[in-house]
Amino acid sequence: MFHVGDKVVYPMHGAGVIEAIEEREVLGETHQYYVMHLPVGNMKVLVPLGNVRGLGLREVIPRSQIKSVLEVLKDDKVVITLAWNRRYRAHLEKIRSGNILDVAEVVRNLSKRDKEKGLSTGEKKMYENACQILVSELVLAEDSNENEVRQWLNKVLA
Numbered sequence: 001m002f003h004v005g006d007k008v009v010y011p012m013h014g015a016g017v018i019e020a021i022e023e024r025e026v027l028g029e030t031h032q033y034y035v036m037h038l039p040v041g042n043m044k045v046l047v048p049l050g051n052v053r054g055l056g057l058r059e060v061i062p063r064s065q066i067k068s069v070l071e072v073l074k075d076d077k078v079v080i081t082l083a084w085n086r087r088y089r090a091h092l093e094k095i096r097s098g099n100i101l102d103v104a105e106v107v108r109n110l111s112k113r114d115k116e117k118g119l120s121t122g123e124k125k126m127y128e129n130a131c132q133i134l135v136s137e138l139v140l141a142e143d144s145n146e147n148e149v150r151q152w153l154n155k156v157l158a
Contacts, residue, residue: 002034002052007060007140011098012129013045014038014136015060021049040136040146056098060140065100069138072104073156078112088122095130100137106130111157 002008002018009015016038023032024046033046034057047057061069082090091109094102110127113119119127131153138149 001049002057002059008034008036009058009060009098009100009133009137010036010038010045010047011056011096012133013043014040014133015140016043016045016136017140019044022046038136040132040139056096058098060137061100063141066138066141069100069104069134070156072101073108073153075108076112078109084120084123088126091123091126091130095126095133100134103130103134103137107134107153108157 004018004020006018007015008018016036018034019037020035021032022035023030025031032049034049034052036045036047037043038045047055091106094106097103107127107130110119110123110130113123114127131150135146135149135153138144138153139146142149
């Protein structure tokens with residue numbers, strides 16, 4: 001169970017801070033929800049308490065794990081030869097996992113592919129989404145701001 005003020009990651013949405021725990025009535029049933037503020041994109045998300053484990057909600061990585069993210073982003077020995085649809089599904093599964101190293105791998109792979117051959121419209125959208133998820137967690141892990149983290153990420157991927 002998380003508490004107000006905890007920094008957590010909601011897979012497919014990004015990282016944020018739990019601002020409150022509220023009861024809401026939906027379809028005639030009352031449930032408790034985490035009210036989560038996502039600083040990157042300035043959104044609020046309601047996460048049902050009863051489904052936290054199934055949704056993959058987890059704590060933001062500690063600052064000490066950022067080095068592992070950097071190593072994944074800098075690894076240039078990657079060769080991706082799958083067909084577009086298989087590559088897309090494989091990347092989508094990695095993003096859905098909620099694991100920051102998997103998300104960093106998707107960002108690295110799509111960045112590299114974009115530089116070499118370009119990305120399809122679907123892959124461009126996926127790349128932007130994966131970058132936002134990665135940046136949102138790094139912002140909270142480093143107690144930094146979005147612009148600084150995006151600049152850092154662009155340097156690493158250059």
